[in-house]
Amino acid sequence: MFRKLHKPEQGELRIFIDGVEVAAAAGESVAAVLLRQAESWSRLTPVMDAKRGPYCMMGVCFDCLAEVDGMSSVQTCLTTVQDGMRVVRQRGKRSLTF
Numbered sequence: 001m002f003r004k005l006h007k008p009e010q011g012e013l014r015i016f017i018d019g020v021e022v023a024a025a026a027g028e029s030v031a032a033v034l035l036r037q038a039e040s041w042s043r044l045t046p047v048m049d050a051k052r053g054p055y056c057m058m059g060v061c062f063d064c065l066a067e068v069d070g071m072s073s074v075q076t077c078l079t080t081v082q083d084g085m086r087v088v089r090q091r092g093k094r095s096l097t098f
Contacts, residue, residue: 002035013083030076030087031057031064042066042076043090066090 011026015033024033031054034042041051043065054064059078067088068074076087 002032002040013081013085015081015083015085015087017087018089024081026081028081029057030066030068030074030079030081030085033081034064034066034076034087041089044092046092049092 013024013026014021015024015030016022017034017037022033022037031042034040035054041053042063043052044050045052052063052065054077055061056063057077059075062075064076065073066076067090068076068079069086072090
């Protein structure tokens with residue numbers, strides 16, 4: 001459904017979504033990469049286990065939350081990809097570990 005509009009020479013990076021290696025471009029958001037995947041959701045709601053995905057793309061709605069590099073509830077629309085980044089779709093409520 002979604003595809004990149006920019007040129008590939010912008011610098012290709014590799015990130016991992018649920019353990020699967022995915023191509024990303026330098027400067028794009030994690031949410032943009034998620035939207036290009038066959039399964040574009042980023043989290044399941046805590047009560048109904050409904051799939052939610054990037055919606056507003058500007059940090060207002062919190063539907064794009066995912067675990068990024070071990071940190072839960074990260075707004076993927078505001079997070080720029082980094083080479084080797086690990087993204088895990090968030091299932092249910094955030095775990096609080098100290």
